[in-house]
Amino acid sequence: MNRPALEAAPAAGGRTGTVSLRTLSEHLGLSMASISRVLNGSPAAQAIPKATQTRILEAAREFNYRPNQLARSLRSGQSTSVGVLIPEISEGYSAAVLAGIEETLSSAGYAIMMITHHHRAEVLERSERQFAERAVDAVIAVDTALPLFGPIPTVTVSCPDPHPYVTNIVLDNARAAQMALEHLHGLGHRRIAVIKGQSFSSETEVRWRAIEASAASVGLRFLPERVAQMEEDLPTSEPGYRATGRLLHQGGDFSAIVAFNDMSAIGAIHALLDAGRSVPEDVSVVGFDDIALASIHRPTLTTVRQPLHHMGVLAAQAVLETLNAPPESRASARQIMVAPELVVRSSTGRWTGAESESV
Template sequence: MSQDGTNSTGGRQKPASLATIAKHVGLSVAAISRVLNQAPAAKSIPKATQDRIFAAAAELNYRPNALARSLRHGRSHTVGVLVPEMSEGYTTLVLSGLEQGLLQSGYFYILVSHHHRPELIARSQALLIERSVDALVAIDTILESHLPVPTVTISCPDEQEGYTNIVLNHRRAAELAIGHLVGMGHRSIAVIKGQPFSSDTAPRWDSIAAVAEEHGIQIDERLVSELEGDGPSHEPGYFATQRLLAAGVPFTALFAFNDVSAIGAIRALREAGLRVPQDVSVVGFDDIQSAAFQNPGLTTVRQPLKTMGMLAAETVVRQIGTQTDYGHAKQLQVDPELVVRDSTCPPPRKN
């Protein structure tokens, strides 16, 4: 066998078993297992012997069965993660915090995208359980069945038995955005709602309508447009704004469901000959990384998405490690903040 682990025919050597290593070094399989698995009992074996065992394992291309070891210890140190899709914005920011939190605690994750297809969500849950994940984190995903592992959901407004749910304070978000626009003098405000399948659509719209009414503004139904399709691009916001413009009802401000749709909205407004913000102010939602680099910089409601991901990791690892009773629903609410940039200003003066 050569130094790179290939045999005389040039192929990769077949991984050795514990029995092969035991025969090679003249020790029992039990002793080999204790050393390679770093069991407490291995401390009784001299260091020189342990070094010889590790050297033989490397020479013979031994590969431990991680899954079998995890099952013996009752942990796989992996977490299953369900997301609608992967794109710039909401999901990637939540995942960045989740990943950081899990890695700091010595956990890896298996990521599955389901594109809001119920049958794929069900299959994904079964697949993750089959792979012995220690817990599950579901982002903007409605879970129909209860899982036998600790489960944390993010942005699922309905409390579900047995899950810890991390949600945004949508009421506060509406107060920040609507209050900002009304404070500058806007009264005719258009709204782009999210798709029906998004968990945030209903609570966000309900909060916007309620806060607007408290300010004495009844949002005209002709100034409400809904995102269509499940694509994570700017196009849904672009087409939703075109429908608003086609309705023929003047508006001086637009509050979009997210930053991605707000960017599409700005394109549609400009194509219609309207200036942002001089003619129409635009407010987004999320504060994705590119929001500050738009022209103009996008005023937006910042969700602490990375913090939400880290909170999910901290919660699920704690439940795994302490074997706490996770059979009771618990909701953790986080607060947004308003980031004011250049896409909003007072409405144009009437002549």
């Protein structure tokens, strides 16, 4: 067979991706189906001899072959992309969940289109149009007040409000709050303060209700002056620092703090130390999440661990399961609850002061 000569790929920075699958087929003397199976990593490619697979891969590299993703999408009806809505990219919660999502989808051949909304309503409203324009196959919303995406498959992470046909990955907040309160109660703490999450966080109220219920079960109560809510939209320890300052200004009559997350707990520790109080000798501090910084901060942070990376993996797996299922068999709204774990470190200690109220 007279095979057409292929022009080598241009140098870096030049025009690339001009060789078609048909031309590659004619050059190699192989069917387009066989070449496609090898280049796409299809299980059917295992039936093709290794030497032939090597020839195909070497030719694709030599001539800088790039698949026509648009054509593939039109044929399959899928873009092999997933939209991800997330408040911001920062150390801790968001990064850990996103890593689980990206790793799982990438290994399945999917790309992600990410929108960081910083809790801005106009960005959330615009996201539906942007995802539609890019024809994403599904959406994953992380710690986000969920917009409506119509028929598009949607999975949420830490979104307590149920939506039709939406799978939600959530922490067992009731058990998490119970772990934190029982730990402090067992150490003799009765005057416990709480740092609530910001009003825009999807988990703030559900976690606060869980903490209130767990406190009541062990005979504790929260006086108004022992509750402070974070206000600033910052993914740092600053909101926790300022909330603790308000707690101290409101009287400071507490021996322990339960913080909304680890970053706010770290901010609380800094505020206490700046106010001349030692941790945990004067005040014990408990966080939520178990981010990487929790184990290296001084003092190391006692926290309720969320399996954040695993929650991202579960969200991506739920998307893939939905996309691979026939539309008529897709599940209605469901919730996948993950278990917390108490990690005790050096930011909590036994209370040795005078007895205080227990009701």
